[in-house]
Amino acid sequence: MKKIVNHSRLFIAAATLLALGTFLSLPESIRATSQDAQVIEITAKKYEYSNSPIHVKAGTKVQLKITAIDHDHGFKIGNVPDGASSSDKAGLVFTSEQECWQLKKGETTMIEFVAQSPGTYSFKCCHTCGLGHKGMKGQIVVEQ
Numbered sequence: 001m002k003k004i005v006n007h008s009r010l011f012i013a014a015a016t017l018l019a020l021g022t023f024l025s026l027p028e029s030i031r032a033t034s035q036d037a038q039v040i041e042i043t044a045k046k047y048e049y050s051n052s053p054i055h056v057k058a059g060t061k062v063q064l065k066i067t068a069i070d071h072d073h074g075f076k077i078g079n080v081p082d083g084a085s086s087s088d089k090a091g092l093v094f095t096s097e098q099e100c101w102q103l104k105k106g107e108t109t110m111i112e113f114v115a116q117s118p119g120t121y122s123f124k125c126c127h128t129c130g131l132g133h134k135g136m137k138g139q140i141v142v143e144q
Ligand SMILES: [Cu+2]
Pocket: 073, 074, 125, 126, 127, 128, 129, 130, 133, 134, 136
């Protein structure tokens, strides 16, 4: 039994090194941004997101890199500004839209979108994380 555990650990270590090697071999410009996206790093912890409100200019391609540091959390955001009808034209255009992104503790989740239309877009935690879960919120403000 113990041997199996050790083997899988070794495998994970090897895979991590391989991934790191691939990452480090990329030119620095690609690591920093991809296609001129604005990279915004956020941490999620009970019961807040860092850097909120997040301000971006309309027309910007944004990469949110969210890391849950203390517990599993979630990230849920609408694609129309607060107060708009959900059938309106999307103001945030996601590369790969999800109803609720799961943020695993210790892992970084990348969420990419184009901030098309000005407005305030509220987001919240969608993974029950404790007593203050319902108040775990933030905002992205897209400016003209
Ligand atoms: Cu939560």
